[in-house]
Amino acid sequence: MGTHELESKIRELRQLQALIEEATAEAEAIKDTIKAAMGDAEELQAGEYKITWKAVKSSRLDAAALKKALPDVAERFTQITTTRRFCVA
Template identity: 75%
Template sequence: MSSYELEGRIRELRQLQSLIEEAQAEAEAIKDTIKAHMGDAEELRAGEYKVTWKPVTSTRVDTKALKAAAPELVERFTKVTTARRFCVA
């Protein structure tokens, strides 16, 4: 692929990423409107659609507190990984 072709593909990628960001922002705005309409309700039916907005509880390890309380334990069970990050600037 020539430099010119590569530049065109990168330009196309940036345009598509911009469209995706705009669509995601619009989708979030629509979700916010639906949530506002639902208020405290956990379920909503509209025609063929069923929308749920329920609380979800999750449990996570507080790594900052764990590092302060037992740094040797954190050191023992910490795993380092390496990945490549793709970015177009």
């Protein structure tokens, strides 16, 4: 792929990313409107649609606290991974 074609693809990618960001922001605004209409309700029926908005509990390991309290244990169970990050500037 030549430089001109690559530059064109990058321009197209940035335009699509801008559209995605705009659509995502619009979708979030709509979700916020629906949540406001729901108030404290966890479930709502709107015609054919059933909307739920429930609290979900999750537990996560506090890696920083583990490293501080038991650094040797944290080091033994730490896995190093390598990934490639794609960025267009």
